[in-house]
Amino acid sequence: MASVFLSTLFILFLSSSIYARLPYTSPRPRHVRIDHHDVDTHSDIVVETPIFSWSIDDEKCPYNGTLLRGIQQIAYRLTVAQKLSFYSPKQTPLVIYDSGRVLSDLNTNVLYNGSALTSDTRYIYSIQYWSSTGAASEIITGEFRTALFNPKNELTASWIGSRQINMNELRREFDVPQSILSATVFMSGMGYGTLYINGINVDPSRRFDPGWTTYTQRVLYVSYDITQFLKGQSTNCIGVQLGLGFYTNEQWGGGVPPPASEVFGPPPRLLLQVNIVLNDHTTMNISTDTTWLGREGAHRKDSIYMGTFYDTRAERYNWSTAGFKDPYSLWLNASLIESPLSSPTGQLTYQSMDPIRISPYALHIATSASQTGYRLMPPGVNGGNVMNGGIFNATPIPNQQVPTYDVTQNIAGYCTLTITGRKGMTVSTRHAELLDKPGEDGIQYQGLNSANYQIITASDDFIIQGNPHEILEPMFTYHGFRYISIYANYINIESVVCSAIHSETTLIGNFTSSSLVLNQIQHNILWSQLSNIMSIITDCSQRQERRGWLGDAALSVDVALFNFDLYGLYVNSLRNIADVQHADGSIPDTAPFSVGGYVADPSWAHAYPEITWRIYQHYNDTATVKEHYIGIQGWVDYLTSRAQQGGLANMYFAYGDWETPVHYPVTNSSLVSAFSYLSDVQTMITLSKVLNNQTNVDKYSKLYNQLATEFHTTFYNSQVNGYAEGYQTANVLALRLPNVVPENLRASIIKSLVDNIATNNNHSTTGIVGTAALFPVLTEAGYHDLAVTIATQTTYPSFGYMFNNDVQNATTNWETYHALIKGVGGTDSLNHHMFNSIGAWFYRYLAGIQLNGFNEDFIIHPRLTTLLTNVDAEVHTIKGSIFVAWQRHTNDNTVTYNVTIPHSFYSIITFEPMKPAARCVSIEESGIVIWQQSSSLFETNVNGILWLRPDSIIEGAISARIAGGSYQWKVQWN
Known part of the structure; x- marks a missing residue:
């Protein structure tokens, strides 16, 4: 042989x-x-x-x-x-x-x-x-x-608007004397602007431009190539509709009031310049000034939170065409309005991140589904297929007092109504994530349950023209919802079509398994993330928040970048953080700051180093590391100064292990803050290595070693054989930190954690911080089956409970495990992404795709479990597609692996034993035996396989170093 x-x-x-x-x-x-x-x-x-x-x-x-x-x-x-x-x-x-x-x-x-x-x-x-x-x-x-490299000097335009009327529709006619070689618009509308040229919406799929920033510090502008829309040797017209968006005091709420210098709001305002290159290569500019005319258009109210009031009778269909004369409305000359930028260092910068778009233009598909056409969801998964375009024909719910429709998927977006009625009649819509149940709490009729919308209406109101088959669509607003009720007395509702809205992105990741529960979690992760990328990473999409809460962003960034191409969005998020960082290095809870503490809980400002590190891991991007390195160092040094005041035992906090399941104990919050502080120091060391800053590597390594010792001596509790009170989160966080738990105690701490999980019937009792660390800790500690058991639970508290309860089966992740428990929940979001962190464990451990910056051999280490028969995962990276699929075959004790890694790259793949103490019998690749138990392992480059060796860490495992390409492995064990 x-x-x-x-x-x-x-x-x-x-x-x-x-x-x-x-x-x-x-x-x-x-x-x-x-x-x-x-x-x-x-x-x-x-x-x-x-x-x-x-x-x-x-x-x-x-x-x-x-x-x-x-x-x-x-x-x-x-x-x-x-x-x-x-x-x-x-x-x-x-x-x-x-x-x-x-x-x-x-x-x-x-x-x-x-x-x-x-x-x-x-x-x-x-x-x-x-x-x-x-x-x-x-x-x-x-x-x-x-773009414009120096917009301050290159723009001759002025900010215009009106303080006399709600001037949200502006126009300007101009002559172009000859043929055109090129024409470009640079525009910023506060808060949002939609551009029309000669009666045509230049890009009708775009919404909510420009993105939300700290407007006093940084305002974004967008650009359009309008060459094809302008007419040479003719009169042309530019039109812009404006909405307020977040450029309003509605965004402020709770926490520390903003400084007076940061308060802003109406009126809406516009900055626009058209640069035209004529046929003879001369140029001409059209800029916003007081010659522009404006009026209040058909949208009389626009609010992100409250919705739209739209009077279709005031529409002027040809208002942005040359020669337009309005016999009804009053158009006034615009006035000069002060710039939103009030800071001496304020900047107008190009919006390099992708815009917010409506479906089906909002999501591209880069996974293999785009080539094969296989776009079906895994069997048994409920909700809308994310790959089907994000358009939903809402289904009427029978026997409703008010016509109510089910979208079947919780989304962030809006609905387009087609109706027929008489002129002047009113149509009103209301939205909700949940329906009331008749017979409960005195409820007589089923209808919308909007308790978790708290203080906002999420309503759109229209006065109709009275045309047959009239189409109604809200402007400059969106809602988080699954259900919509339509109040339309004596009006025929012909169709209700609902569209998802989010920052434009590409689906680059795909994860499925033999577990229906894990597949549903993955589905819910995708929709929760899409619903909360709106130029910033919001927390939820339905109530009066939709803020840039940093804790949520920190916890979900890794899985978000496995699933979606969101480079520009996260780079902009980092700049939002830098915009609100204080001189002492501290950071508020939200960016742009609008709510929360003006100095963040350490686990929230952890987003600054965490997002930077994850961008490097997924995109090998050192430019972003360089841009934010000093800011991250400032934050770490600020935390150090706070820790020195009272030690880790009294580390300050605001939220701790937020949203620990109700009826379960909450871990010591200073320990949670100390964990995030030590994590940030560890990331500072890593980023210093990326930039070859050895001085800071040494400085922060010394600091980390001191803190690791202090963490253990401060929080270790011998009476519970664990940390703090011995709750799951405390032990998990201690185990997650390098060199905190002494080696002679590590096994006993792990046992304490496992025993606690067993006491709780194999359920986690962790909040958002503990949950992110729980699954990797258990897997790395040798309790991977237990991690899978917890992940696939369907009783409270668990992810599976979200879609296995008697109220509503979730199609997105909830803000809390207890959101729909009677007497406890009721005001929690049903579309949140801060628990999405489990999805990173799907990719990094179940599939074994360990992205880490692409600067060295890429690690593939699928973790096998007796609880799953197969896992398939794909990530379309900046280097190319990575595909890992494994399947257990108990009939012949084999595991098969299909693996693809990008060309011009190398990977080390680890085959771990099919079961404890198993020994490898043979390894085949593409049907050819390349190793048998009686043979020596080899170190010869054979068709892309460079070597096979016993794994240096996992007993009985075998690792192979392989070059780029596709491989089919069959590994047999006894």
Whole structure:
């Protein structure tokens, strides 16, 4: 048998040698990104910093068509040229940068290294790479344009509006004397603005531009290429509708009142400039000034929280076209209005993150479902399929006093109504996440239960035109809801179509398993996250919050980046944090600050280092680390100063292990704050290593070692053989921190944790901070089956209880486990993402995809469990697709693995024993035995497999180092 094995190795080795000499077909750079925007999903890319990324294409053996492995990029060439003419393809662009053939395997975050680009200019790029097979890729080309690099000096526009009327509709006519080469709009509407050119909404899928910031510090502007909408040698018209959005005092509530300098609000205001390049290459600008005309449009009230009041009788369908004359409404000249920027350091900056869009334009699909067309949800999962476009035909609920509809999925969005009625009649809508049950608490009829909307109405009210099949749609607002009631007396409701709204993103992750409970949790995670990305990471979508609570953002960022491409959103979130950081390094609970403490609970401001570190892990992005490194250091030093005042025993807190399940004890809150403080110091050390700052590595390593000792001596309680009171969260957090629990106590602390879980019938009793650490701690401690048991529970308290109760089966994650327990819940959100942290454990442990920055061998270590028969996970990373699927076969004691890792990359995959004390019998790859129990492990590069070795940590496990490509493994155990 050994001779057969050696012969097989020789054949594989010979094959791999032949591959290097085979003819090749031309690959092409895939999934090109410019300034972190995917060119496949963005037709108009606006760049601040030219950074290029691409992934390496598959190549096939020309003899048998099999995919090659171990392909490495060995060189690339990048060119950038200025686009001189917009209609003459024969004209040669002006090349301003040509890297030449650069010998490098770098294909992510490649910096443009040419002469400085100019503002508001079109460019053409080209990318080519050479692979280790001898192949030269196709040269791919595309276009991008630049933002304004110095808007303070480059904009001649003024902020305009009116203090006499609610001027939310503005227009300006102008003549263009000749043909147009290009036309670009730079615009900021406070709070929101929608652009029309010659009667056409330039981008009808966009909502709520620009994004919410600390307006006194930083205001975002957006840009549109309107070349195709303008007419040369003609009169043109620009129109803008304005909404207040969060540019209103409605956003303030609770906590410390804002400083007077940060209070702002009505009237709405507009800053806009059109830069036009004419056919003779001369330029002209159209800017906002007092020549613009404005009026109060049909939307008489717009509020994020309260909704819209819209009088369709006041619509003027041709109001943004040239030559428009209004016989009814009064249009006044706009007045100059002061800028929202009141801080001396205030900046107008380009909104580089993706805009908020309505479905189906809000979500792209990059997982394999986009290629295969397989977009079905796993069997048994309830709710809306996230891959079906985010559009829902709401279903009438029978026997309702008021016509009420079920969307079937809890979403953030709005509904479009098609109705027929008489002019002047009123249609009103109300929204809710829950329905009342007749017979309970004196309730006579089923209807909306809006208790958890607290003090807001979430209503839209319309006065109708009276046209047949009239379409009603709210402006500048959204609601978090599953149910909608429509008050429309003597009006025929023809259809109710509801659309999800969220920041534009791409689904890059997919996780399924043999557990219906885990699959439903994953579904709920996806929708909870989508519902709470609205230019900031909000906490919930239905009540008077929707704030940038940092604790929620910190806990969900890892899983969010496994599931969605959200680079720009999180970079903007970090800038929001930097905008509100105080001179002493402290940070408030929310960013932009609107509610909560003006100095954050440590577990909330933990978002600053945590988000920065996770962006590095998922995108290998050192630029963001550099941008925020000093700010993070300031926060860590602030915490150090607070800790020195009273020690870790008296570490300050506001929330502790927030939302511990009701009827269960709450862990010592100073311990929770101390955990977050030590975690931040640990992250500071890691980020210092990323930036090669050895001085700070040494400084904060010394501090961490001191704090680790103090944590143990302060909180260890020998009477309970655990930390603090011995509750789950306390022990979990101590175990999660490196070098806190002494080695001689570690086993007993783990046993104490496991015993507590057993006492609670294998349920967790942790709040949001403890839950994020619980599952990784149990898995790493050797209690992976227990972690899976807790994750798949369906009785209170558990994730599964959210969709296995007698009130409503959840399609999103709740704010609390007890949200619908009678007499306890009632005002909690049913669409929250702070418990989404369990999803990171799905990817990192159940599937074993350990993303860690792509600077070294990528670790794949699936954790097997007797409670699952299979797991499938996919993540479409900046390097390319990673796919891991494993399946247990008890009939022959084998585990099969399908694994794909990106080209030009290496991975170490670990096969752990199928059951404790099992020994490996054989390993096959693609049907060929590459190792048997009687054979020696090998260290020869055979078709992408570099070596097989006993794992250095897990007893009985075997690890393999493999090059990029797809593999099919079969591992047998006895």
